[in-house]
Amino acid sequence: MTLKTRRLRVPPLPIHVGVSPAIRPDDAPHPAGRQRGIDRLIGVLDLLQRRRQPMGAGDIARALGAPRSTIYEIVERLMDAQMLESSGAEGQVFFGRAMHLFGAAYLHGDAAMRRIGEALDALSADTGMTVQCCGRRGDKYVVLECRDGAGPFRITSEIGVEVPLPWTASGRLLLGHMSDEAIRAFVPPEDFHLPDGGVLPIRTFLDDVETARREGFSETTGLANSFTWCQAVPIFGRDGVAEFTLCFVLPVDSAAKQRARCLDLLLARAQHLSHTDTG
Amino acid sequence: MTLKTRRLRVPPLPIHVGVSPAIRPDDAPHPAGRQRGIDRLIGVLDLLQRRRQPMGAGDIARALGAPRSTIYEIVERLMDAQMLESSGAEGQVFFGRAMHLFGAAYLHGDAAMRRIGEALDALSADTGMTVQCCGRRGDKYVVLECRDGAGPFRITSEIGVEVPLPWTASGRLLLGHMSDEAIRAFVPPEDFHLPDGGVLPIRTFLDDVETARREGFSETTGLANSFTWCQAVPIFGRDGVAEFTLCFVLPVDSAAKQRARCLDLLLARAQHLSHTDTG
DNA sequence: GTTTTCTGTCCGGTATATCAGACACGCGTT
DNA sequence: AACGCGTGTCTGATATACCGGACAGAAAAC
Numbered sequence: 001m002t003l004k005t006r007r008l009r010v011p012p013l014p015i016h017v018g019v020s021p022a023i024r025p026d027d028a029p030h031p032a033g034r035q036r037g038i039d040r041l042i043g044v045l046d047l048l049q050r051r052r053q054p055m056g057a058g059d060i061a062r063a064l065g066a067p068r069s070t071i072y073e074i075v076e077r078l079m080d081a082q083m084l085e086s087s088g089a090e091g092q093v094f095f096g097r098a099m100h101l102f103g104a105a106y107l108h109g110d111a112a113m114r115r116i117g118e119a120l121d122a123l124s125a126d127t128g129m130t131v132q133c134c135g136r137r138g139d140k141y142v143v144l145e146c147r148d149g150a151g152p153f154r155i156t157s158e159i160g161v162e163v164p165l166p167w168t169a170s171g172r173l174l175l176g177h178m179s180d181e182a183i184r185a186f187v188p189p190e191d192f193h194l195p196d197g198g199v200l201p202i203r204t205f206l207d208d209v210e211t212a213r214r215e216g217f218s219e220t221t222g223l224a225n226s227f228t229w230c231q232a233v234p235i236f237g238r239d240g241v242a243e244f245t246l247c248f249v250l251p252v253d254s255a256a257k258q259r260a261r262c263l264d265l266l267l268a269r270a271q272h273l274s275h276t277d278t279g
Numbered sequence: 280m281t282l283k284t285r286r287l288r289v290p291p292l293p294i295h296v297g298v299s300p301a302i303r304p305d306d307a308p309h310p311a312g313r314q315r316g317i318d319r320l321i322g323v324l325d326l327l328q329r330r331r332q333p334m335g336a337g338d339i340a341r342a343l344g345a346p347r348s349t350i351y352e353i354v355e356r357l358m359d360a361q362m363l364e365s366s367g368a369e370g371q372v373f374f375g376r377a378m379h380l381f382g383a384a385y386l387h388g389d390a391a392m393r394r395i396g397e398a399l400d401a402l403s404a405d406t407g408m409t410v411q412c413c414g415r416r417g418d419k420y421v422v423l424e425c426r427d428g429a430g431p432f433r434i435t436s437e438i439g440v441e442v443p444l445p446w447t448a449s450g451r452l453l454l455g456h457m458s459d460e461a462i463r464a465f466v467p468p469e470d471f472h473l474p475d476g477g478v479l480p481i482r483t484f485l486d487d488v489e490t491a492r493r494e495g496f497s498e499t500t501g502l503a504n505s506f507t508w509c510q511a512v513p514i515f516g517r518d519g520v521a522e523f524t525l526c527f528v529l530p531v532d533s534a535a536k537q538r539a540r541c542l543d544l545l546l547a548r549a550q551h552l553s554h555t556d557t558g
Numbered sequence: 559g560t561t562t563t564c565t566g567t568c569c570g571g572t573a574t575a576t577c578a579g580a581c582a583c584g585c586g587t588t
Numbered sequence: 589a590a591c592g593c594g595t596g597t598c599t600g601a602t603a604t605a606c607c608g609g610a611c612a613g614a615a616a617a618c
Contacts, residue, residue: 034576034603037317038353042360049377049384058595067577072596074317081321082416087388091595095385097414097423098328100392103382104438105328106374109366113379135376137361144376159383313573313606337565346607351566370565 040066040074045083045095049160054092112273113145116235116244119269120147123246127262130155130249134170134232139186141168144244155228155249164191166205169220169232170245172212176234177241180206194223217267219259227252229259233266236274246270319345319353324362324374328439333371391552392424395514395523398548399426402525406541409434409528413449413511418465420447423523434507434528443470445484448499448511449524451491455513456520459485473502496542506531508538512545515553525549 043064048055055063061071075093078084085096107113116133123131124147133145140162148156165171165187175183183206192200200223212218217233229250234242246269248262322343327334334342340350354372357363364375386392395412402410403426411425419441427435444450444466454462462485471479479502491497496512508529513521525548527541 036605037315037575038320038356038605040576041317041320042356042362045362045377045381046360049380052384052388054388056595068595069578069597070576073576077317077321081325083321083324085389094388095381097385097416098324099378099381100385100423101328101382101416101421101439102324102374102378103380103385105331106376106379106382108437108439109331109333109373110364137376137380142380144379158387160380160387315575316605317575319606335565346609347565348567348569348608349606352606 035066037070037074040064040070041078044071044074044078048084048094050162052158052160054088054094056091057093112244115273116246117145119246119273120145123147123248123265123269124149126265127248129262130157132157132247132249133235134168134174134245134247135243136165136174137162139165139188139191141165141171141174149249155251157249163224164188166192166200167194167224169212169218169230170247172205172208172218172220173232173234173242173245175209176213178209183209195225217263219263221252229254231259231263231266233263233270234274235270238275244273246273314345316349316353319343319349320357323350323353323357327363327373329441331437331439333367333373335370336372391523394552395525396424398525398552399424402426402527402544402548403428405544406527408541409436411436411526411528412514413447413453413524413526414522415444415453416441418444418467418470420444420450420453428528434530436528442503443467445471445479446473446503448491448497448509449526451484451487451497451499452511452513452521452524454488455492457488462488474504496546498538498542500531508533510538510542510545512542512549513553514549517554523552525552 043066044060047060047063051063057072057075058068060066060075061068064071075084079086079093079096082096082098084093086092087094107117120131120133123129128150130149131147132143134141135144136142141164142162143157143159146157146159148154165175175186178186184202187205192202192205194200208218208220217231219229219231221229223230229252230247231250232245232247235244235246237243246266248266250259250262322345323339326339326342330342336351336354337347339345339354340347343350354363358365358372358375361375361377363372365371366373386396399410399412402408407429409425409428412423413420414423415421420443421441422436422438425436425438427433444454454465457465463481466484471481471484473479487497487499496510498508498510500508502509508531509526510529511524511526514523514525516522525545527545529538529541
């Protein structure tokens with residue numbers, strides 16, 4: 001239970017237009033002691049998914065605080081199974097072909113996700129704008145699916161990028177089922193620090209969540225960046241909790257009329273996808 | 280080392296238009312004895328990817344010849360990590376959200392695969408036909424990526440479906456780097472039994488492979504089914520081996536002129552994607 | 559009704575996977 | 589040369605993960 005605050009060398013995370021990646025304190029707490037191979041394996045995959053770039057076995061071991069010999073073993077086994085493959089420079093590994101097949105099987109098998117994909121296609125075709133489906137992963141917001149907009153200077157995003165919930169319109173909806181206290185306890189304090197250096201007051205965020213819950217949608221701008229206008233609407237699961245969101249990422253200078261049209265399209269689609277019958 | 284030939288209840292495998300799934304004898308040989316958690320985990324994922332449908336923990340254990348208690352444990356852990364999620368009926372599990380994120384990271388990170396995806400988009404837009412990227416997984420052919428054609432009775436396929444190599448045009452190219460003896464040793468004898476009940480003579484197949492290697496493409500019909508005309512061209516890796524193929528799946532009654540055009544498009548794209556400079 | 563079959567959970571023993579550490583090697587710096 | 593640093597491989601010891609089997613409850617079969 002050694003809680004190291006020492007900050008290991010953090011490799012530069014890629015910067016993406018539209019959403020900037022989450023700043024993790026560093027990595028999951030190192031529970032130390034002997035761990036199961038399965039847990040090591042999951043740690044390796046999660047690490048690669050967050051770093052979003054090939055890593056060497058030694059780097060992985062260091063980042064996870066795991067024994068090198070163990071990680072070398074596991075990485076080798078994962079490469080046999082094509083879940084990892086050598087990538088980039090000598091000795092670097094990243095996700096392999098098998099992961100793609102597993103992921104495709106998920107998309108194909110999950111009826112909700114398949115319908116959402118069709119909705120994104122339609123929204124993208126209708127408007128030419130960047131549209132996303134987002135959800136929660138741990139205490140972060142994550143892009144689950146997206147269709148990039150058209151045009152020379154299009155705003156794009158990347159599946160799997162994690163961002164603090166308070167930076168996003170979707171975040172206001174995805175926490176709509178929680179009480180103020182629950183939200184305070186759930187969202188890490190550092191996630192209220194915006195990338196421009198400012199700090200979002202928690203009270204403001206809680207009010208935003210309440211407003212979003214009442215109005216059934218959320219619009220934000222100037223949070224993760226200053227050049228996008230984000231619209232998000234909730235997709236409710238059977239339990240009435242906002243499981244996913246549909247989002248448009250519009251240029252901040254888009255016309256009010258177009259914004260209104262996009263929001264209407266989103267609301268119609270999301271209502272159709274939700275499991276609640278009470279519109 | 281009990282080699283059970285008793286055939287366990289085999290759940291019906293889904294039938295897909297265009298390509299029928301591979302008939303596995305049943306499952307991988309059960310090595311028996313105590314196994315590592317990691318190997319069990321990989322077994323679970325591979326099993327679900329082949330069966331292509333949710334399974335209960337008990338079913339998984341039976342299919343793998345693994346102890347129930349172990350599989351229950353591992354499935355639970357995988358659900359915690361969102362690599363599996365409950366799906367379908369009570370107690371059934373299938374791939375989860377995390378697998379999708381891992382798979383998307385693979386597609387994003389693998390430069391070759393990303394360029395292939397763009398090529399498929401272009402080919403699909405140009406022709407409106409079903410187009411695929413295929414590869415080898417073990418001794419089977421597998422669809423790695425696809426874009427389905429337009430139209431009311433379109434021919435579709437599904438990422439991840441495995442099929443015996445001799446049933447496909449791509450199979451003739453993917454074995455192009457092997458000697459006759461190597462091919463005989465590599466392809467399971469039962470894979471020469473076609474779904475219509477006929478048997479493909481090995482000699483014929485070897486000649487096909489030779490022809491495909493010489494001509495740089497392969498066309499087949501009447502193998503996996505009788506209503507498609509398949510065209511495949513190789514994408515060579517740095518070592519000169521056909522690592523992927525690009526394929527059109529055309530209706531068998533398509534015009535010769537259209538076929539010729541499609542083949543030309545394929546060849547141009549694949550040459551551009553190959554790592555060989557000797558066009 | 560009884561019986562059988564399945565599911566999900568729990569428990570103790572032991573085969574072994576994980577771990578710490580050593581080692582050889584390559585590479586860049588002093 | 590000597591040194592520091594990082595990589596990849598190997599080994600032996602031991603903490604424990606995996607396994608077999610038991611158990612209760614539900615559901616299906618008879």
